[in-house]
Amino acid sequence: ARIFAPRPSTPPSAPTYGPWYLPPFVRGALAVYRLGKEEDGFLLAARRDYGTVVWVPWPMSQHIVLETEAIRRVYQAPEKALSFYPIRREMQGSAFGASFWNDKSIMNGQVFPVHARGMKNLAPALERFITVVRARIADLAAQVDAATSGAVTIKPAEWIADTYFEASLAGMFGPNVRDAKGVSRDELWRAFCEFDKAFPIMASGMVPAWLLDRIPDVVTGKKAQGVLADIFEAWIRDGFEGLDEGVIRDMAEIPLKNDLGAHEAGKLLIADFWALQANAPYIGIQLLVFLLQAPQPFRDELLAEIDSSLAVTEDSPGPDLLTFQHLSSTSTLPLLSSCITETLRLGTATFSIRVVPQPFVLPTSAGEKHPEVVIPADTRLICATRVHHLNDEVWDRASEWDGKRFFDEKDKGEEAGRRSRRARDVYGFGGGNSRCEGQHFATAELKAFTSLFLSTFEVEVVSPVGKPDFDELYEPIELAGVDKPGFRPRRIPERVGMGAYQFTNAANADFELTVRRRTTTTA
């Protein structure tokens, strides 16, 4: 029997997406169509139908990893077992246009290590960020004071996004980056938006070069890429006016030292500029969307935490706690930290991509056909973190926003650190060797802005409930401790796996907050 028994033919491989009777490319195209149409629906159905991992044929040609334990294994794998560097280099060429993207000695040898080192010390950058935020808040406060009703209405997509944009630009690039080319704030913002819109298609690697140049959004995005490169080039030639030190200067120096010229240096900076702006403002807005609909006692507790952290009373000013070191730690402002992590859990969808150099074994979940599955060499895989974030077996009431999910409450008789430790299982910043290098700066930005904004103003959502186009503009959300359904502006469907959700233009145009001076203190 042993001699004639069929040998296990190939190692157990991942199932292929789609009905078996369709040719592979149709199955691949079907997956891409469904993913672009409704990301959550596609991913949850794929997990239900295929389990741990599914192979999606061309045009995607990727394995999608869908189960928590398998995602964890991918994130634990070292660079030589599952590589991210080739993808990071590729994106530098396909999305940001650097001509030296495939030069390993520059990219792996200089760009990556210099960047990683530089991102660890962003204290002066955060100081500049806070200066701009304070000025913008003072400006808004003056408008509030001048209003006869004592309140003004703002659109978060304009005022808050703009504040993050301006403040973080000044933070990382210094205050004068636009001056060398005489570019207005609106021109730079437009170039960012046009580039950002084309980014998912350019970076996906799914569309061949000849076709890319026929896609209108890409054509516009590439023009914007040129505009950005010119702005940064002019600023570099001008001697980095306004920026004495920091990771941005260190990055630009690399192409200069390698005789590649200021234009290539300008292109390299687009990567940092884009990463700086593409997520944090949108998480900042979503955080407020959730916070402002959370139960009142919860909001009072949060304000008390913010007040004591800022030491707002005039007679006890306290030490300055608005520093990078203080704010980037997840253990300071623990309730606000928990809210940020919870917003990352429900407000992001990330695809962490890896190249598989050698066959890679992933454990499957109980009940699947094989105990493990082998991802063959020379393929690619992506971790779909969104499915993990929505997994009810991992999170209690996974679809509910619970601001205290990662907050240790001493008097609740729970094991110390049980909740805050779980923050590590949230992959809003990606994971493993591709984890966001800006996560500490982003955390500090979010804490600084939210603390300063909420300690100055009483803020309320102008309720859109009952408007005729409500269902078109908003999607329902659930919040812990709130009986009625909440809402958030509807997200753009095409930004699949790109990190923070961004909202549709129509929703952005509708969504408003009322801002008035704070009259009471909860401290």
Ligand code: HEM
């Ligand atoms: C809340 C805000 C942010 C979110 C949600 C976020 C999310 C992400 C995600 C999901 C990735 C890819 C991870 C992966 O592939 O596994 C990433 C990469 C990156 N992020 Fe962030 N990010 C944020 C803010 C920032 C900021 C403010 C900066 C810059 C100061 C930044 C710099 C970067 C860089 C440089 C990378 C690329 C790292 C690499 O290629 O290895 N991010 N981010």
